[in-house]
Amino acid sequence: MRKLIFGMNVTLDGYIAAPGDDIGWSVPSDELFRWWLDRELGIDLMLYGRKLWKTMSSHWPTGDQRPDATSAEVEFARNWRDTPKVVFSSTVDEVDWNTRLVTGDAVAEITRLKAEDGGPMSIGGAALAGAAARAGLVDEYQLATHPVLVGGGTPFFTVVDRWVNLELVETRTCPGGVVLTRYETRR
Template identity: 70%
Template sequence: MRKLTFAMNVSLDGYVAAPGDDLGWSVPSDEVFQWWSDRVGATSLALYGRRLWEAMSPFWPTADQQPDVTPAQIEYAHRWVEMPKVVFSSTISGLDGNTRLVSGDAATEISRLKAEDGGPMDIGGATLAATAMRAGLIDEYILITYPVLVGGGIPFFTALDSWVNLNLVETRSFAGGVLLTRYETRR
């Protein structure tokens, strides 16, 4: 069975995006960016919600051809393009490369993907992750917490019907007060 991880940048008050989908508060340092690049390199399958897909897909396929691109961004772009992806949306049509579209029930498809043999899966996008959270499908949560209060926006966690007990398995500090915390779901 595959492991499913939900990892995103998050504000100290728990949001992945400020009002208006503003992500300006979460621009990663080189060190954090390298962590994300290594994460993408170790992911066998990425699951994307529509909004995160629409934010990522216009840039990364051609990022290595942009002016002033850094070697770290080139490495990330290549890893991102090579990584198999599944996008969950009822409004998107036609995807390129090694990306496929799922427009049906997300929890059912995520359960099916988890049951397959294969390496780890990451889920991105708070709305899609909320569906997986409510269905009890997430095995690990990774929060890259930035020392900023944004006051509202899109929350990392969704409202749940029951508690989910977690074990802290890793912490790591980055420059600028950014803190990684990784938790495994206690089953």
């Protein structure tokens, strides 16, 4: 059975985007970017909701071709293009860059994918990850908590209908006061 990991940058008050989908507060240091890259290199399949897909696919297909791209950004862009991806959306018409589109029941498809042999899967996008969490499918949460309060927006944790007990497996601090934490779901 595959492991499903939900990880994102998050504000101290629990949001992945401020009102208006503003993510300007989440500019990563080189160390933080490298932490995310190291995690992405270990992922066999990326699962995206519509909004996060649009954000990622607007930048990373050519992110390695920017003249100011760091070596980590070049590596991230190449890995992003090469890693298989699934986009869950009923409004996206087409996808590219080693990606397939699922328009049906996301939870059923994620359950099927988890049951397959293979390496870890990442899931991104608050609504998609929230549905997977409510279904008990998320095995690990990775948070890069930024020292900023935005007062509203898109929450990292959507409403769950039962307690989820977690075990802390990693914590460290990056420059700028970003705290990195990883929690595994206790079953």
